[in-house]
Amino acid sequence: MILGRMRGAGIARAVMQGPRPVVLSGPSGAGKSTLLKKLLKDYENIFGFSVSHTTRQPRPGEVNGKDYHFVTREEMQKEIDAGEFIEHAEFSGNMYGTSKGAVQAVQAQNQICVLDIDIQGVKNIKKTELNPIYISVQPPSIEILEKRLRDRKTETEESLQKRLTAARVDLELSKEPGLFDLVIINDDLEKAYSELKEVLLEEIKKTEESRKS
Ligand SMILES: Nc1ncnc2c1ncn2[C@@H]1O[C@H](COP(=O)(O)OP(=O)(O)OP(=O)(O)O)[C@@H](O)[C@H]1O
Numbered sequence: 001m002i003l004g005r006m007r008g009a010g011i012a013r014a015v016m017q018g019p020r021p022v023v024l025s026g027p028s029g030a031g032k033s034t035l036l037k038k039l040l041k042d043y044e045n046i047f048g049f050s051v052s053h054t055t056r057q058p059r060p061g062e063v064n065g066k067d068y069h070f071v072t073r074e075e076m077q078k079e080i081d082a083g084e085f086i087e088h089a090e091f092s093g094n095m096y097g098t099s100k101g102a103v104q105a106v107q108a109q110n111q112i113c114v115l116d117i118d119i120q121g122v123k124n125i126k127k128t129e130l131n132p133i134y135i136s137v138q139p140p141s142i143e144i145l146e147k148r149l150r151d152r153k154t155e156t157e158e159s160l161q162k163r164l165t166a167a168r169v170d171l172e173l174s175k176e177p178g179l180f181d182l183v184i185i186n187d188d189l190e191k192a193y194s195e196l197k198e199v200l201l202e203e204i205k206k207t208e209e210s211r212k213s
């Protein structure tokens, strides 16, 4: 993994409005998107997804502008240089990043903004004033993670190995005390989802209340 670069704190200040955002991180294949999709379906108007930019190719079924903004490396670098990103990182041979616009679009709807980012993104967001709730979603074991990634059928053998290497680093770095507010071991999906909802309950209630006033 090549270290990502953070944008200045002033940029994050510009996106600090509305309810407290949520960061979902954890190894590729741990189940972040699966949990996130359930959350967005059950609380349609409460949560909004921060649509990241990436230079990787879309997977079958992924929609540009909904799952990701799929861009070229040149396009993304240009926007990074223009100061349009809160954070960005290189992951498994591709660039990923959260634009100011992605977070602002969600916050403008007074929704809780959810970011699905890798651990480099977590470390870089920590240097800003976004102040999200940090959650790490982790697999029960590396063996189960590998099986899930293989069964998902989205990776070549090469990209799968890169993701497993990144996963080992992620699981090590995640042990840093205080890095995450909550670690969810995603063994049983319903149990993991309950834990996720529980930690977000206060923010959900606050957002619902603010809608009434
Ligand atoms: N608790 C679970 N038990 C069994 N399979 C699961 C569980 N949670 C997720 N999966 C499956 O594991 C695979 C990986 O999940 P998912 O795509 O949500 O991971 P991810 O963390 O979002 O990965 P990435 O970071 O690569 O986007 C998917 O095929 C999903 O259906």
Ligand SMILES: Nc1nc2c(ncn2[C@@H]2O[C@H](COP(=O)(O)O)[C@@H](O)[C@H]2O)c(=O)[nH]1
Pocket: 004, 025, 026, 027, 028, 032, 052, 053, 056, 087, 088, 089, 091, 096, 097, 098, 116, 117, 118, 119, 120, 121, 122
């Ligand atoms: N630092 C960032 N990481 C991101 C962002 N968007 C997604 N990701 C992470 O990348 C990997 C791989 O995702 P995939 O969709 O190719 O499987 C995964 O860990 C995501 O959390 C981002 O904007 N910044």
